Amino acid sequence: MRTKSSAASLRAERPPKASRTSCAPPSGRISCTVSSGCRQPGWSSRRRCARVRPTMTALKKAAPEPRRALLAWDREHHLQALGERVFDLLVVGGGATGCSVARDAVLRGLDVCLVDRGDLASGTSSRSTRFIHGGLRYLKTFEFGFVREGLQERATLMTVAPHLVRPVEFLFPARPGAGTSRWKLRFGIGLYDLLAGRNRLPGTRSLSTTATLTLEPGLRAEGLGGSVVYRDGAVDDARFVVETAVSAVEAGAVIAVHVEAERLVPSESGPAVVMLKDRLSGASLGARAAVVINACGAWAGTLLQDTVTPSKTGAASSRLRPSRGSHLAFPREILPISRVVVMPSRSDGRLLFAVPAGDFTYLGTTEVDHTGPLNVVRAESGEVNYILRVAGEVFDSPLLAREQVLCTWAGIRPLVERPHQPTGQLSRDFRIFQGAPGVVTVLGGKFTSCRRMAEVTLDVAAGILSRRFGRRADACITGWKLFPGAEGPVPDGDPAIPASLDTAVARHLSGTYGSRAAGIFRRIAQTPSLGTPLVAGCPVTPAEIIHAVEREGVVRLADLLFRRLHPLMMEARMASPQGKAVAEEASRIMGSWLGWTEERCAREVSDSLEEWRRDFSVP
The missing domain is CATH 3.50.50.60 (FAD/NAD(P)-binding domain)
Incomplete structure (x- = not known):
């Protein structure tokens, strides 16, 4: 259902009809x-030409006219x-x-x-567990060089893209009866920190059972022998690729x-x-x-x-053995954890994770051979049952049931084949x-x-x-070259943030786009209605949608919802009327910039819902 604010946002501005002569690329570079x-x-070349930045005029009609912005x-x-x-x-x-x-x-x-x-x-690349890490589990197979390289890359990415790759806290419950005593965990995570060298993240510590349950009261107390807390890297995978x-x-x-x-x-x-x-x-x-x-x-x-x-x-x-990794998501109130919780599987020893993500908590991942066609990748019912069973071993929550799952997603790992070696033991x-x-x-x-x-x-x-x-390339500079937006997030209270802007919206934009959020804030300052969320409870605004169309190459509604707005877990929101309302409003705003007809806007919504059912629905 559309809100008054979303309709006002749609009326607030419209791109002018582009002058094709002003931006059509002439011959040459x-x-x-x-x-x-x-x-x-x-x-890329020497000359520069003037380019007019689109300004916005009032919409006289609710339906977008077919015209295209610059x-x-x-x-x-x-x-x-x-x-x-x-x-x-x-x-x-x-x-x-x-x-x-x-x-x-x-x-x-x-x-x-x-x-x-x-x-x-x-x-x-948009369907991972969303970590940047060395891989704690590879210590079991003595792949110390691989782990060390991963930890070095973690440090590099945290330096060049600090708004995208951030340190987060992990809690690894100790269960002596299952072979994961606290001293073993402390030794393993200590080795993990040692391999990071000067790039180790501070904060590793051992906790008693009482302290562990104080931090995460939803854990199953039976058999719990304390925990070890450490820090590793997290990333929104799709957002990283887009940037x-x-x-x-x-x-x-x-x-x-x-x-x-x-x-x-x-x-x-x-x-x-x-x-x-x-x-x-x-x-x-x-x-x-x-x-x-x-x-x-x-x-x-x-x-x-x-x-x-x-x-x-x-x-x-x-040379490849495709391996599928699946995840599922719950509303945050079903599993209200405050940090990533490691979930060891008692049946096969695999490490799964419960990850807090805004209004949601997601669980994963599996690792099974993918024998079906590569153009059809989705979680299977057995994988959902497996994840729920492991979560039930770690958490004491009767609400962790299939009926509460909002969505699933699955990706294919391109593992290099090694004959006679189980998929779960293949190197990455x-x-x-x-x-x-x-x-x-x-x-x-x-x-x-x-x-x-x-x-x-x-x-x-x-x-x-x-x-x-005879073509020579320069040396690699990605080890130190900052990403766009890496100068840092716009802090709360900064004069660049419009005073009327909702705090949740401001934090979402600053946390997602880093210093590039300043451009979105300027647009909102010029037209305040562009900072009004499309629907209540979700910080998506017309200004963010316009930014994605103008500067991030988005040409389909599904691309906007499931890749550009990925930090908001739109695949989970699409299970509710809220997500569908966002899709409808976003389609109209995209249409006003890309010259879509009403029929095209409706088709984009329909196609997005179909993609959600195909790739993200619960099997």
């Missing part, structure tokens, strides 16, 4: 200046740029690894484009979402050709690049199956290989390693560019 100082995506990240311009020149690098895959490769490459001075058949982070892509675009990369790489044609003597298809319009496209990076994760084998080197067809897929390390001339494939890895994976992959690609084309 040029850049345009926008209000934030970023360059027109897809072009955008800082314009998909049409990126599509046009794909065929205009030969790129140094073409990246296939818009997940954490692919976007990190694109960002690393453009910051090294390379001309790079990226395509993905879906949205940014629409595969595994990585934004950083790449602002540095000059071309990124086109909903563009599928249908066929790759490598060349022994020149650039590779990639046959593309725009999945929104159906148009056939093409791109050429000196080097192609296959960063498709679990889908890596599909890109190579039609290459001109049939002897190597399926090389990627034969990554591998890079060249299966065809000028084609580099990166396999395996985990979210924490995405920056490091990109660095190593680019080193390999840079060698190919140098040997085959």
Whole structure:
């Protein structure tokens, strides 16, 4: 149900009809200046041209008219740029690894484009447990080097993206009868901190049973032998990927979402050709690049199956064992924890987690072989039962029942195959290989390693560019180059925050966008109604939606709800009338900027609900 405030927000401003002559890219490589100082995506060069920032006028009608605003990240311009020149690098895959490769490459001075058949982070990279960590469980298999590297990457990401990667507190309950005594936990977590070296996070301590139950009274007291508290890293995975892509675009990369790489044609003597298809319009496209990076994760084998080197067809897929990890979410009042709680499974020893997330608490994750098609990935009923059973072993709550589950999600881990080894014991390390001339494939890895994976992959690609084309790349700078917004959140009470803005909205925007929230605050200061939440109880505002359309490349309602607004757990909210009301209002606001008709707005809502039922509903 729409509120009066949401209707007022929709009437508050409308983008003017864009002058196509003012922003259409001329031939050659040029850049345009926008209000934030970023360059027109897809072009990098010496000249700059004036660019008019859209201003807002009052809406006379409730229904949006089909007209299109001038955008800082314009998909049409990126599509046009794909065929205009030969790129140094073409990246296939818009997940954490692919976007990190694109960002690393453009910051090294390379001309790079990226395509993905879906949205940014629409595969595994928006469906993780949302941690940046070394991996406590890998100490059991003596993978100390892997853990140390993960902890180093945790420190790096906390430095370059502190608004995205934050330290959070974990509580690991000790249950001596189940083999997890407090001294064993203290030893293991002490070793974990030791491997972090000077990058260790402070706060590790042992707690008695009484102190543990004081911190988390919902824990099952029977068999509890105290706990160990430590700190590790947390991230909103989809938000991280989006910000990585934004950083790449602002540095000059071309990124086109909903563009599928249908066929790759490598060349022994020149650039590779990639046959593309725009999945929104159906148009056939093409791109050429000196080097192609296959960063498709679990889908890596599909890109190579039609290459001109049939002897190597399926090389990627034969090296992968897809593993599915599933999660489920409850309302926060069902499981009101104040920190992450580790949930060891008594049946198989796997570590699951209960994670507080705003108005919700989510649990996960499983690890099972995924034997079905890769385009159908969702939690199965047996996995939901398994998670609930483990949660029942740790928490004393009769409300932890299937009927209370709001949503589920599942992602595919692209584990590197090791014959005769159980899936749960496979390493999360990554591998890079060249299966065809000028084609580099990166396999395996985990979210924490995405920056490091990109660095190593680019080193390999840079060698190919140098040997085959005489093109030199600069050194990697992603180890210290700050992300957009990393200057820090806008603090409470800052003059940049409009005085009339709801505190929950201000904190959400500042916590999500860091220093970039100042731009959203300025827009709200100019038109206060844009800071009014669309519906009560959810801090989504028209200003945030406009920001996503204008600067984050969103072109579908589902992309907005399930990736750009990911920190608000929209997949859980969509189970209620609140989420559906947000979807309807958001569709109208997006339509006013993207030139959608009323019929298109309604179809976007319907498509989003269908995507939710397919990917996030409870089996």
